[in-house]
Amino acid sequence: MFRLKPGVGHERRKPMSAKSRAARICAVVLAVVLTAGACGDSDDTSSTGGGGAEVSTATPKAGGKLIMGVEAEVDGFDPTQNRMDVTGLTYASTVYDALGAFGKDGKVHPYLAESITPNADYSEWTIKLRPNIKFSNGDPLVSDDVVAGWNAHLKSPLTAPAITGYLLSVTKVDDLTALFKMAGPWVPFPIYLTGQLGFVFSHKMLENPKDAPRNPIGTGPFILKEWVPGNHMIATKNPNYWQEGLPYLDSVELRPIVETQSRLSSLRAGTIDLMHSSDVQTIRDLRNVGSIASITDEKVAGEQEEHFIMLNTAKAPLDDVRVRRALAYATDRERRTDTIDFGISPDSTGPFGNTGSAFHGDTGYPDFDLAKAKALIEEYKTEKGVDSVSFELGTTNTGRNLQDMSLMQSMWKDAGVNVTIKQVQQSEYILNALNGAYDAYDWRQFGEPDPDADFVWWSSLTASPIGQLALNFARNKDPQIDADLIKGRTSASEADRKAAYQEIAKRFGTDLVPYIWLNQTIWQIAFKPKVKGITNWTLPNGDAGVDHTIGGGFLLSHVGVN
Amino acid sequence: MRAVVGKVLYLIPVLFAVTALSFMLLKLLPGDPAVNILGASATPEAVETLHRQLGLDKPLIEQYGTFVNNALHGDLGRSYQNNQPTVEALRQRLPVTLELLLMSQFLALVLAVPIAIRAATRPDGLLDRISTGVSFGFLALPPYIVGVVLVLLFAVQFHIFPATGYTPLTQNPFENVRSLILPSVTLALAEIATYLRLLRADMITTLQEDFIMMARAKGMSPRRILWRHALRPSSFSLVTVAGLNFGRLIGGTFIVEILFALPGIGELTVQSIFSTDYLVVQGTVLLVAVGYVLVNFLVDLLYVIIDPRVRHAASSG
Numbered sequence: 110m111f112r113l114k115p116g117v118g119h120e121r122r123k124p125m126s127a128k129s130r131a132a133r134i135c136a137v138v139l140a141v142v143l144t145a146g147a148c149g150d151s152d153d154t155s156s157t158g159g160g161g162a163e164v165s166t167a168t169p170k171a172g173g174k175l176i177m178g179v180e181a182e183v184d185g186f187d188p189t190q191n192r193m194d195v196t197g198l199t200y201a202s203t204v205y206d207a208l209g210a211f212g213k214d215g216k217v218h219p220y221l222a223e224s225i226t227p228n229a230d231y232s233e234w235t236i237k238l239r240p241n242i243k244f245s246n247g248d249p250l251v252s253d254d255v256v257a258g259w260n261a262h263l264k265s266p267l268t269a270p271a272i273t274g275y276l277l278s279v280t281k282v283d284d285l286t287a288l289f290k291m292a293g294p295w296v297p298f299p300i301y302l303t304g305q306l307g308f309v310f311s312h313k314m315l316e317n318p319k320d321a322p323r324n325p326i327g328t329g330p331f332i333l334k335e336w337v338p339g340n341h342m343i344a345t346k347n348p349n350y351w352q353e354g355l356p357y358l359d360s361v362e363l364r365p366i367v368e369t370q371s372r373l374s375s376l377r378a379g380t381i382d383l384m385h386s387s388d389v390q391t392i393r394d395l396r397n398v399g400s401i402a403s404i405t406d407e408k409v410a411g412e413q414e415e416h417f418i419m420l421n422t423a424k425a426p427l428d429d430v431r432v433r434r435a436l437a438y439a440t441d442r443e444r445r446t447d448t449i450d451f452g453i454s455p456d457s458t459g460p461f462g463n464t465g466s467a468f469h470g471d472t473g474y475p476d477f478d479l480a481k482a483k484a485l486i487e488e489y490k491t492e493k494g495v496d497s498v499s500f501e502l503g504t505t506n507t508g509r510n511l512q513d514m515s516l517m518q519s520m521w522k523d524a525g526v527n528v529t530i531k532q533v534q535q536s537e538y539i540l541n542a543l544n545g546a547y548d549a550y551d552w553r554q555f556g557e558p559d560p561d562a563d564f565v566w567w568s569s570l571t572a573s574p575i576g577q578l579a580l581n582f583a584r585n586k587d588p589q590i591d592a593d594l595i596k597g598r599t600s601a602s603e604a605d606r607k608a609a610y611q612e613i614a615k616r617f618g619t620d621l622v623p624y625i626w627l628n629q630t631i632w633q634i635a636f637k638p639k640v641k642g643i644t645n646w647t648l649p650n651g652d653a654g655v656d657h658t659i660g661g662g663f664l665l666s667h668v669g670v671n
Numbered sequence: 672m673r674a675v676v677g678k679v680l681y682l683i684p685v686l687f688a689v690t691a692l693s694f695m696l697l698k699l700l701p702g703d704p705a706v707n708i709l710g711a712s713a714t715p716e717a718v719e720t721l722h723r724q725l726g727l728d729k730p731l732i733e734q735y736g737t738f739v740n741n742a743l744h745g746d747l748g749r750s751y752q753n754n755q756p757t758v759e760a761l762r763q764r765l766p767v768t769l770e771l772l773l774m775s776q777f778l779a780l781v782l783a784v785p786i787a788i789r790a791a792t793r794p795d796g797l798l799d800r801i802s803t804g805v806s807f808g809f810l811a812l813p814p815y816i817v818g819v820v821l822v823l824l825f826a827v828q829f830h831i832f833p834a835t836g837y838t839p840l841t842q843n844p845f846e847n848v849r850s851l852i853l854p855s856v857t858l859a860l861a862e863i864a865t866y867l868r869l870l871r872a873d874m875i876t877t878l879q880e881d882f883i884m885m886a887r888a889k890g891m892s893p894r895r896i897l898w899r900h901a902l903r904p905s906s907f908s909l910v911t912v913a914g915l916n917f918g919r920l921i922g923g924t925f926i927v928e929i930l931f932a933l934p935g936i937g938e939l940t941v942q943s944i945f946s947t948d949y950l951v952v953q954g955t956v957l958l959v960a961v962g963y964v965l966v967n968f969l970v971d972l973l974y975v976i977i978d979p980r981v982r983h984a985a986s987s988g
Contacts, residue, residue, distance in 0.1 A: 178835075178932075182942065184708070184752045191753075192708070266717025267709055322754050337763055338753050339942065340837065340934030364836060366932040367942075370819065371835050375932070378826035378834035534945070537702040578715045 161395060162402040162638045169357040169641040169669020177665075178372040178384040182339055182365040185322025187314060188258070189265040193305040195385065195632070196365070203344045203361060203665055204245070205327035207307035208236060208255075209299050210664070211558060213653035215467065217299035220649060221250075221309055221328060223285075225302065231294040231601060236302070238285040239649075242351045244311045245325075245332045252287040256280060257312035259289070268306060270565055270580060275598075294599040296606070297561040304558075330356035330666035339365060350666075352649060357642065357669030376401060376635055382670065383636040387414075389450045392633050403635035404644060404656065407455060412563075413462030414556025414632070416454070418502070418517065418625035419542070420549050423575050423584040426498050427548060431485045432526075433622040437475040438482035439524035440517070446628055449513045454628035459614035460555045460563070462629035468560055470611040472618030474626060482524035490525075499527035503541070504551035506532045514551055542582040545575035550582075553630055560610045564594050567613065583623040590616055642668040682964050689960040690742075690953065694735050697949050704751045704947045725751055738953060747957070748950035750943075757954035760939060765958070767837055768924055768935035774851050775858035775920065776913065782859075783866035788897050790867070791874030799871070806864030814923055818857040818930045825853060835932035854931045858923050862916060866909055873905035880904075903977055910977065914970030918963050 183200045185191035193201055210220040219225050223239045242250040259279040262268045277290045291298070301307060311326035325333055328351065331344035345360045364381060366372040369388045375381045377398065386392070395403055406413065420427045420436070427433055446454050455464050459472035475481070486498055502518065504510040511532060518528045528549075533541065541547045555563055565571050565580045569591050572581035589612070596609040617624060634643060646654045646667035654667070705721040722728045726737065741748060747757035790799040809817075826834035832853050838846035877883065878901055886896045924937035932938075936955055943951040 182753075185754065266714065266720060270714060319754060337934060338750075338755055338760065339764070339938055364932065366835050368929055368932070371822070371930055371932055374819075374822045374827055375834040375836070378822070379830060380826065380833040380835055534700070534702055540703050540706045543706065578718070580714075 161397070162399055164402045164404055164644055165638060165641050166645045167641050167671060168645075169667075170671050171354070171357050171669070172359055173357075173670040174360045174362065175358050175383060175640065175665070175668060175670055176362045176364060176381045178364050178366040178375050178381040180365070180369070180372070180385065180387075181367060186325035186333070187318070187321040188305050188308045188310060189261045189268060189315075189321075190318065191322050192267065198304060199385075199665070200342060200363060201305070201308055201325075202329065203331040203342075203363075204325045204329040204333050205308035205310060206329050207303050208309060209302035209307055210648060211303060211655040212648055213655055215655070217303055218648045218650060218652055220303075222302070225299050227296075227298075231296045231298070231599070232291045234289040234291070234295075234298055235282065236287050236289065238287075239351065240285060242328050243349050244328055245347060246311060246313070248311055248313070248326075250309065250328055251284050252281045254312045255287045255309060257315055258308075258310055259287075259306075261315050262306055271562070272301065272306070294601075296599060296601050297559045297597070300557075300559040300562060330664075331358075331361060334360070341365075352666070356666040358665070361665050373635075376637070379637070383634065383640050383668075385632065385634050387630055387632045389453045389631070391635075392453055392631060393451045395633070395635050400637070401635050402638050402640075403633050405634075406632045407629070408464055412460070412466050412468065412555060412557045412560055413455075413457075413464070414553055414630040415457050415460060415462060415624075416551075416553050416627045416630050417457070418549050418627065419552040419583050420623055420625065421545055421547055421575075421582075421584060422621075422623050423545060424548060426489070426493075426495075426500060429489055429493075430620070430622060431489045432498060433625075434475060435482040435485035435489070435524055436521060436526065436625050437622050438478045438485065439521050439526065440625055440627070441477040441520055442627060443477070445513075445516055445520075448516055449509075450628060454631060457626045457629045459618055459626060460624070461560065461610070461614060464629065468607055468610040468614070470607075470614065472611075472614045474618035475622075479523060486525040497527055498525065499529070500548035501531050502528045502549045502551070503531045503533050503538065503547050505538055506534055510551060543578045543580075545573075545577075545579060545582075545584055549625075552582075552624075556630065560613070561598050564598065568594055585621055585623040587616060587621060590621075639670050640668060641671050682961075682968075685964055686957065686960055690739070690957055691735065693956040694738065694949075694953060695731070697947075697952055698731060700944070700947055702947045704949065707946050708751055738950070742957065747954040750951050751948050752943075752946050752951075757951050760951060761936070761954055761958055764935050764939050766839070767933055768921075768928070768937060770840070770847075770851055771854055771858065771924055771927070771933065771935060772917070772920055774855040775862065776916075778855055778859040779862035779866055780913070783863045784870060784902075787867045787870035788874060788902065791871045791878060792893070792897065794875055802867055802871075806867050809860040810864040812860070814857050814861070814926050815930060817860055818853070818927060821853045821857060822931075837933045837935075851933075854927045854933060857927050857930075858920060861923075862920070865912060865916070869912055870905060870909050873908055874901060877901045877905040906977060907974070910970055910973055914967050917966040918959075921959055921963070 177199070179196045179199060181194070181196045183191065183197045186201060186204060188201065188205070191197060206221040208220060208222040209217040209225060212218045217225070221239060221242070222236050224237045226235045227233065236255065238250060238252060238255065244250060256279050259276075262272065263276065275292050275295055277292055280288050280290070282288050289298070309328060314321040314324070314326055323336065330347055330350050330352070332347050334343045334345045336342045342363045343360060346356055346358065350356065366375055366381075369386060369391055372381075372384050372386065373391050373394060376384050377400070392405070395401055418436070420433050422428055422433070442456055446452055446456065455462065457463055458474035459469065461468040463469060489498060490496070502514055504514045511530065514530050518530055521528050538550070542550055554566065557563055566582070567585070567590055568581060569586040569588070571579055572584045572586050573579035575584070593609040593613045597606050600606050600609065636643065644656045646664065648654050654664070703718070704725065705718045705727065708721060709717055726734060738748065745758065747761070749756050750760065786798070786802050790796070790802050793799060822834050825831045832849055836850055838850045840847040883896060883901060886900055921937065924935055925941055927933070928935045928938040929941060936958065940952060940955040943955065
């Protein structure tokens with residue numbers, strides 16, 4: 110913040126020449142501008158003592174419009190064709206309902222489904238829909254829609270990888286019931302009913318796949334009225350919505366505001382009512398703004414998104430675990446968090462973060478120890494007969510990422526590792542990761558509601574050699590991890606599942622080190638105090654809904670403005 | 672008329688060259704639209720299938736030929752990302768950018784012209800020195816800094832204008848103007864400085880001409896001399912630069928539209944480049960090229976109106 114120094118301007122006055130008069134006028138104008146900018150929220154802050162506005166638990170009133178600023182534009186509303194990241198899920202949840210939703214207990218509860226029931230060994234799941242629900246086009250919701258939708262997912266190049274091989278078939282039992290048959294026990298399968306795969310859409314959308322992304326037909330709380338890509342999406346209240354009294358709002362408008370600071374300014378200026386962000390600078394800036402309330406997913410149940418350096422374990426010198434371990438020892442996470450993330454981001458020593466997740470445990474991940482790092486690098490150099498250890502460290506094209514990776518570069522240099530930073534455009538970045546055409550990449554991933562969703566990222570089955578597309582980007586192959594992934598998927602015992610995933614985290618942390626953990630990503634939802642229902646909403650069965658789903662998404666059906 | 676036809680014919684090779692070059696350059700961009708669409712879970716089979724669907728498996732020349740052929744029939748293809756027809760996307764976004772450009776040019780000229788005229792009448796006077804200092808300041812400030820300060824001041828602090836967003840003129844004319852004031856001022860400030868300096872210098876030269884002295888000798892009022900007799904011959908450079916500036920301003924809109932979340936051509940271009948949405952980028956490049964050539968064509972026509980010598984030369988030639 111820019112502030113005027115006290116005492117400036119109190120020197121003895123001299124008669125002013127035209128030149129100095131002009132200079133003074135300019136100075137005064139500039140001072141007014143900068144002071145006003147610097148003191149933008151001074152009165153707001155005082156009202157809350159610098160802690161931000163309180164999150165209200167009042168029940169929302171019916172009516173009104175809410176404008177939300179989102180971090181990106183979506184590519185459409187077809188769950189089988191369009192990518193649904195945080196923003197995509199937010200858009201989609203206005204027009205669709207998912208079969209299941211997370212409760213405050215961290216478990217999946219039936220939502221559009223009336224019941225979600227496994228057979229004795231969890232190799233079959235029966236999903237019964239709620240009766241008398243209509244799509245936005247007036248058609249009744251029947252099991253044919255669920256069957257058609259899931260069969261389309263099984264053929265979709267976008268969504269099939271998560272279920273192919275394990276979900277064998279989806280068939281109709283009766284008008285409201287569908288049967289999901291698996292290749293074997295799949296205990297955490299219901300988590301897939303809460304997101305993109307779980308959204309139920311009319312089978313009629315599949316008849317015209319070209320128009321489907323722009324013409325959603327769902328049972329959701331709102332009906333799409335207008336979507337101008339890059340500008341706004343407006344959805345109006347579904348008058349025939351199946352949950353009585355919902356949605357509270359008459360309409361919602363979602364506006365993509367890509368630039369983080371612009372989104373924040375829009376919220377502070379009242380141009381929008383609510384926004385999401387994973388930018389730590391925004392989190393820091395909002396801490397002292399009393400006119401804005403916010404929540405984060407820091408402590409929410411589930412698996413947090415992690416920020417880490419992903420190492421290509423199939424490529425020298427990172428194919429040697431001593432080098433990878435040396436990098437872990439050479440990384441001063443605390444210094445990095447203080448320098449880059451304003452001390453805000455929580456530390457991370459494993460794939461499940463260090464806060465909130467039931468699967469977190471002692472991962473044995475190395476703490477900063479430069480001497481050990483140096484020793485390991487020397488050992489490697491002696492054995493391999495090389496003079497130096499060097500590789501390329503990639504990141505995407507932003508100044509902040511470059512700053513971050515420059516710090517990593519200097520820390521690793523202290524251990525005797527020479528790193529060249531390479532900034533790469535986003536789409537090439539993903540392609541390189543898929544092809545294994547990288548050494549080390551700055552990466553954010555693994556923010557899933559349950560570790561089972563990480564199966565494809567960690568399994569040896571998806572770790573193809575360099576040059577072939579592989580979803581296991583680190584190309585880390587380990588029979589123990591494979592066995593634990595199967596155990597986590599098939600075991601009905603929560604304790605066994607927990608043990609299996611904790612063992613995976615430990616294998617990552619101590620024996621294999623394919624990832625250099627940096628910090629846990631925090632997602633924040635910030636809003637004007639008039640926005641209600643962000644944290645206190647109930648599921649159709651009366652149970653409490655999760656405060657804040659991982660990754661900054663939530664159900665706009667339960668939000669209102671008072 | 673012959674000159675007009677000549678200019679129009681000149682457009683054809685220019686547009687051909689621009690589209691061919693941009694098409695080839697876009698193909699050099701790293702990344703793959705199919706991977707962008709499929710995301711991190713792309714499998715080799717899925718990528719191959721999508722390449723086939725999008726026509727990306729065909730030779731480059733064939734892809735360009737298809738693009739030109741379709742463009743001549745008014746079809747610029749569809750976005751790989753959201754399947755929206757490119758023509759529809761351009762139609763939705765063109766009014767935003769046009770409005771922004773026109774409003775910023777209007778603001779720049781409305782402020783720069785009277786100040787320049789006034790400053791030229793008293794070179795080195797108080798107004799001249801203030802305007803020189805301030806205009807150099809504006810020139811030195813990049814738009815993204817100006818924009819941020821304006822938003823902090825007029826949106827966050829005083830809540831006078833919205834921080835981001837755009838309201839269409841047809842929806843609410845008042846809100847439309849409000850939504851474009853800050854972006855227009857952001858773009859206009861640097862232009863004010865350029866126009867002011869340029870017109871001031873030309874005016875000072877013109878005011879030393881014999882015909883001005885003659886007008887003064889005849890007892891004509893200073894206002895009439897400045898606005899009726901000195902301004903027109905002094906504005907050739909201004910008009911030329913205003914035309915050339917069109918291209919530079921489009922570059923400025925790329926930043927300003929992102930900063931103010933305006934759904935214009937600049938924002939569309941940037942997002943399409945990041946997502947390697949070739950056909951949309953190609954469409955925006957084509958549109959900008961046509962616009963640039965047309966504006967400069969209009970500037971040439973304006974010379975005929977401003978300068979009788981050009982008019983007479985054209986009619987006698």
